[in-house]
């Protein structure tokens with residue numbers, strides 16, 4: 258199922274709100290992630306798990322949606338080599354600026370755009386990844402973004418998503434809810450505690466092929482095919 262691009266209407270709440278928020282944190286983002294990942298073996302190990310999950314191959318074209326400061330995009334670019342290409346997209350100009358300052362990689366490009374209206378042609382990418390971006394969008398924003406990803410991904414191309422998950426254990430669930438409410442916005446709470454990411458991914462035309470939860474079930478990785 259390929260939906261018509263003109264159906265995508267950018268959700269102003271998502272795009273307006275988060276750009277401002279992310280602009281403010283871009284300068285500290287990498288340091289914050291490094292500290293957050295310390296208890297789980299460090300950022301490199303944490304990110305490698307996700308990069309490995311998409312098995313990037315030489316020559317592939319990969320899109321990193323909600324790329325932030327570009328750390329993942331650069332890790333994937335090292336795998337696809339000079340014949341391949343990685344494009345990182347984010348709606349925060351400051352995040353994109355920080356990403357662009359991370360050295361000169363001829364096979365990585367960073368583009369300022371919203372995931373809800375991706376500036377690429379149909380069937381452009383072999384793989385798409387989206388790491389901790391969807392919880393920052395409203396339901397309408399996510400629907401637009403997932404549909405756009407489906408359109409720019411090649412037929413049978415792979416989408417891998419890393420984001421929050423609703424843990425089964427009631428105690429972990431309570432702690433997670435308290436932490437999310439304290440540090441994240443309501444979009445994160447709405448997706449993780451009230452939403453159904455699986456259904457949203459399926460409704461955008463993808464077929465889910467793999468699902469793993471980790472770190473006490475509070476995070477999940479979903480693989481799907483276009």
Ligand SMILES: C[S@@+](CC[C@H](N)C(=O)[O-])C[C@H]1O[C@@H](n2cnc3c(N)ncnc32)[C@H](O)[C@@H]1O
Pocket residue numbers: 271272275276279290322323324325326327328329346347348349352370371372373387388389390393394398
């Ligand atoms: C938590 S950060 C994750 C960054 C990166 N993927 C990572 O793993 O470190 C979320 C990013 O999503 C971006 N974002 C949120 N909504 C977006 C949208 N509608 N379109 C593009 N980027 C968006 C934010 O600007 C922010 O940089």
